[in-house]
Structure formats: C-alpha cells, structure tokens
Amino acid sequence: MRREDLLVQTLVDLADNLVDDFDVVELFTLLADRSVDVLDVAAAGLMLVAPEGGLRVMASSSEALHLVELVEVQAEEGPCLDCYRTGEPVTIADLTTADDRWPHFAPVARAAGFRSAHAMPMRLRQSVIGALNLFNDVPGALDDADLLAARALADVATIAILQHRAVRDAHIVNEQLQHALNNRIVIEQAKGVLAERAGIEVDVAFTRMRTYARNGNLRLVDVAREVIDNTVDTRLLDT
Amino acid sequence: MEGERLLRILARVTSDGGPEPAVARVCALSVDLAGVTGAGIMLMPEDVPWGSLCTTDQVSATVEDLQFALGEGPCLDAHLDDRPVLEPDLAAPARLRWPAFTAPAVEAGVRAVFGFPLQLGAVRLGALNLYRDRPGPLSDDQHADTLMLAGLAAHAVILTQAGAPPGRLADELAATADFHIVVHQASGMVSVQLGVDVSEALVRLRAYAFGHELVLRDVAHDVVARRLRFTDSGDQPETQP
Numbered sequence: 001m002r003r004e005d006l007l008v009q010t011l012v013d014l015a016d017n018l019v020d021d022f023d024v025v026e027l028f029t030l031l032a033d034r035s036v037d038v039l040d041v042a043a044a045g046l047m048l049v050a051p052e053g054g055l056r057v058m059a060s061s062s063e064a065l066h067l068v069e070l071v072e073v074q075a076e077e078g079p080c081l082d083c084y085r086t087g088e089p090v091t092i093a094d095l096t097t098a099d100d101r102w103p104h105f106a107p108v109a110r111a112a113g114f115r116s117a118h119a120m121p122m123r124l125r126q127s128v129i130g131a132l133n134l135f136n137d138v139p140g141a142l143d144d145a146d147l148l149a150a151r152a153l154a155d156v157a158t159i160a161i162l163q164h165r166a167v168r169d170a171h172i173v174n175e176q177l178q179h180a181l182n183n184r185i186v187i188e189q190a191k192g193v194l195a196e197r198a199g200i201e202v203d204v205a206f207t208r209m210r211t212y213a214r215n216g217n218l219r220l221v222d223v224a225r226e227v228i229d230n231t232v233d234t235r236l237l238d239t
Numbered sequence: 240m241e242g243e244r245l246l247r248i249l250a251r252v253t254s255d256g257g258p259e260p261a262v263a264r265v266c267a268l269s270v271d272l273a274g275v276t277g278a279g280i281m282l283m284p285e286d287v288p289w290g291s292l293c294t295t296d297q298v299s300a301t302v303e304d305l306q307f308a309l310g311e312g313p314c315l316d317a318h319l320d321d322r323p324v325l326e327p328d329l330a331a332p333a334r335l336r337w338p339a340f341t342a343p344a345v346e347a348g349v350r351a352v353f354g355f356p357l358q359l360g361a362v363r364l365g366a367l368n369l370y371r372d373r374p375g376p377l378s379d380d381q382h383a384d385t386l387m388l389a390g391l392a393a394h395a396v397i398l399t400q401a402g403a404p405p406g407r408l409a410d411e412l413a414a415t416a417d418f419h420i421v422v423h424q425a426s427g428m429v430s431v432q433l434g435v436d437v438s439e440a441l442v443r444l445r446a447y448a449f450g451h452e453l454v455l456r457d458v459a460h461d462v463v464a465r466r467l468r469f470t471d472s473g474d475q476p477e478t479q480p
Contacts, residue, residue, distance in 0.1 A: 159249070162398060167359060167360045169397075169401065170359045170360055170361075170362040170397045171360070171361065171362050173397045173400050173401045174362045174364070174397065176400065176403075176405050176406070177284070177364075177396070177397075177400045177408075178284040178285060179405070179406055180400070180403070180406055180407050180408040180409075181282065181284045181289050181408065181418070182284065183406055183407075183408075184408060184413075184418060185289070185418065185423050188420050188423035188424050188427070189423045189424070189426055189427040189430075189437045190427060191424050191427060192423065192424035192425060192426060192427020192428040192429075192430075192431075192463070193427040193428070193430060193431055193437075194427075195424070195427070195428060195463075196427065196428040196431035196432060197431055202424050202463060219406075221406065228427070228430075228437060
C-alpha cells in the first residue's frame, strides 16, 4: 500500500473509532502500530498527561520502546518530556550526541537499539495533553512529509482522547452547564424584582446587588436568589 | 463511510476561519454544508428553552425568539423527540405542526426549517436549527452532514463549558449567547407588580404578547422602560404614557 493511502486509511480507521464507543488504550495501540508503518520508524509510543501532572505511558508498539518510555517518565528527562514541557516538537537525529542533554535516557535508548527520536505534542490550543513518540534504529531527522504525517496522527489522537473524556464526563459538565444557565436567568430576574421594589433602573439594581455581594463576600447569584425570595431587606441594598 | 465524513467535516471546522469560538464556527459551517440560509443553536436545559448560543443572521434569531416566546417549533420538537424534525415547505406544509409558530416564521422569510438535536451520549443539550428562504428538503448528504455537525456542536459545547469555573457559563459560550435578558428582567418586575412568583409573571407576559399579537421581546422592553405596567385590576395591564 502506498504511504499516503496507509495514512489516510489510518486516519479513517481512527475516525471511525471516534464515532463509536471505544477503549482508549486499544485506540492508542492501534495508533502506535500504524505510526510505525506510516512513518517508517522502528517503534512508536503514546504518552498522556496524568491528572496529577507528569506523563503516563499509554501504548508502545514494541516492548523495547515500552521500557525506554518508562525510563523517560521515571527519570523525567528525554524528548517526550521536553516536548510536553515546551509544547513543541522535539527531534534528536543522533542519540550518540545526547548524553549531556539526557544523561539517564540517552544511554538506555541506545542500549535498546534506537539511534534517533522524535516527539510530537498532542495539543489543543494552549494545553498539551500528551505526546506521540517515534524512535528509529538509524540516525536521521524526519523529513517534512513525515513531520506533516506525524502531526496529523498526533492531532487525531488528541481529538480521540478529548472525545472520550467528553463522553465520559459529559453528564457532569452538563449539570454544571444547567446550573450556570439557570444562574444567569436568576440574576436577570432579580434585577427586575429589585428595580420594581426600590423604584430604580435595572442597571442600578445590578450595581447595588453586586456591591452588596462584594461587601458581604457573597456570590452574586445567592444575593439574587435572596432578592427574588424577598429574604433580604431591600434597604440593605441601598448604596 | 462515516469515518471519511467525520474527517472531511473536522478538516473544515478546524481550517475554516480563525478566532471565532468553535460553536459559532460549527453553526456557520452547517449553513454551508446543508445549503440553507441561516442556522442557530438553541439550548434547552431541563427541556425548557433557554436561548440561543449563536445565530448566523437576524432571521435565525427570530426563529429562536419565536420558539422561546411560543413554546413550540422545530428545535423544541427535535430536542424533546430526540430526532431530526424536517419541514421542507413551511408556507404549505403537509400537516400544520406549529399553529402559532408557522405564520410569523413564514412572514420573517422562512420557507423551510429543520431541527437536529444536540446530543452527546445520554446528555441532551438542545438543538441545531436550520432555515432556508426557499422551500425544499435536505439531500441525503446534507442530512448526514448535519447530523454529524450537530454531534460536533454538542461536543464543542461540553468541551468549552468543561473549561469554565463551576456555576459560570464559559466566556466563549456567553460571548455570542442570547438568552432574552430583557424578558427575565421584565418577569422580575411583573412578579412584584402582580404579587406572583417569577415563572407565573413570565406566563402572564407571554399571554399578553400572544393575545395582543406583539413580540414578547418588545413587550418586555416596554415593561423595563416603564411604558407598560401590569396590575390585577380586571386582569388588564395599565399602560402609562
């Protein structure tokens, strides 16, 4: 299969996963394996940022790479770590020159048979949520076509994990959304209630509620509810 | 093949234009992909119309306004029934589904209207509303594209709100949202004028607007500007010059 066709097919297969429910580790394993074919590297792996910070190894196309990635996370040094910290791709074309930069990681990577490494960030606007790591057993950097392809694979992985999280957490976010929507309405209603009770304009009513909330270290929406329920003395809101 | 459709649409969403919030971009893209004149996204928390997150033109805003004021329309049906609602010929429908909504919508220039629910798993957010100024159905492709866009819109809403502090609407969503502020302010005022709770006051406002063939928003403006006052003397509101 031509390289371009394999890339398109990979992206389509991954995108199909986005439509159905899927297991994240399974998806990332597919992605890692397919990256090896598409990009003609020796091994590929994926790391995700763990909730408590730091990186977690999610999938590796080979056992040898898996051990190298674990060392990287453990020692907190290596191309993937740098990629995570900077949010930029990291390329090391020859790992024999990397001992100063990564004294723990570089020898371990070479011992596992790798001579070059590349890390692509998984990014959504400002946040880095992980990295796609590519290791080769010969020295050399990725060419422009490979970089583009690696970028595309990292982007699909990003979308996949965000989608997975969104579906898993959607009901929680939805509850918060409903609270937030209701709070907006309550505040507007309270402006009207206070405006009518005190004989003032709604803008003035808003200012009085906000001042009262700040002075009492209260949430504006709580003050609004008190105004509507008539449990706060309107005179207390006179500035 | 659904994967290819998703990729094609994702490519458009991410490449089509820059800094606008994702939800607004999905809205704009739906107009293009579905071959319609305008679109809007309505939120319906707990099955009650709240307002629009975005609209692409004035007529779309009117379509949402009407549904909010009248409590009927394609978005409501799509959300409540969990399926697309399609009316390809609003001026001469096979069946009059929305007795109150239809005439004012046609007068505003709507000749075809389609509602697609915004859902993510079990979460039901509201609906994507499309309208066209000429009658006619959506093609199969347009229908399938819109289904997918509605799904992406739901994702975008949840992902955007996930980044907001609890209890607050995400800034990106609030920036283009229209939730009928003046109507809620008027409800507050009328609740004091009539000595009823705020939801009852809103019912009274809607009834007044409907009975006098006025736009709810205009009635609310009059209340807030103190040109219109509600009293219970004979259940007729007093008007002040």
